[in-house]
Amino acid sequence: MLKILVADDHDLVREGVKNTLTELDSELILLEADSVASVLQQLPEHEDIDAILLDLGLPDASQFSGLLAIKQQLPDVPVAILSAHDDEESVRGALEAGADGYIPKSGSKKVMLHALRLMLDGEVYLPSLLLHSQPLTAAPVAPADTDVRRDTVTGLTRRQLEVLDLIAQGLSNKEIARQLYCTEGTIKAHVTAILKTLGVSSRAKAVVAVREL
Structure with a gap:
């Protein structure tokens, strides 16, 4: 049974991610948050969480401050950035700040599932733009x-x-x-x-x- 937290301030995005991730595990436990504060509040109760999908544009975060705060609290939990920004500068910045993967929102359902499978296996997903x-x-x-x-x-x-x-x-x-x-x-x-x-x-x-x- 997988437990994944999706942090995004748009209800439709969270619902779409939930529908996609049920293919990973039919008994998936999906936690939701619309801010970094909400993520940090939930983490102490869910230290057995398997992965976190984090939007870069949360209202109470600046650049990678949310990512840094989450990794400081639970450094061993894989965190993938889920972002509408797919430029190379954003990807590199997120990886340098400690992200375990970077999934552009423009990517396909197949890409997201592949990225999550890699992360759950202890590996990393990097978008193809880094190969340019x-x-x-x-x-x-x-x-x-x-x-x-x-x-x-x-x-x-x-x-x-x-x-x-x-x-x-x-x-x-x-x-x-x-x-x-x-x-x-x-x-x-x-x-x-x-x-x-x-x-x-x-x-x-x-x-x-x-x-x-």
Whole structure:
């Protein structure tokens, strides 16, 4: 049984999200809030919550203040931004502030369900607009025996850069393993090494950090 909180100040948006999310779990418990204050008030009673969908335009929030307040109270609960703003600056800002995903409201029902499934599996969903810039792997994929060669800027191996590219495309560990013809355990090891090398705590921040480099 999933418990998800949707924070949006528009009743129709919350109702639409609820109808979509019932496909994830027929016994879904959906909590609703129309302000950051309402979210914070409910969290102590629902520490077993599985995920939060947070609108950036709540009336009592400024930029990412609501996200920061929620993550401070429950840092281990995945929070995805659900926003009408789908520009790259907003996405990057949200990820740097600690969001575990970013779902544009203009996205399809399929996109939202895919994003939530990734988040519930402990992964991150990044919208495709982050791929508009040059891919992380600027050079062709290196053969396996040259995988130990490192990028001179990031300190990551070419294989790790491949993994980051696929994370940015919204693929899960299992999907990445299938595409790169290796085990899921190998991908998890790559992700751990990527986070350590870049000095970040999440996949989302890793993608943002390496693109800035």
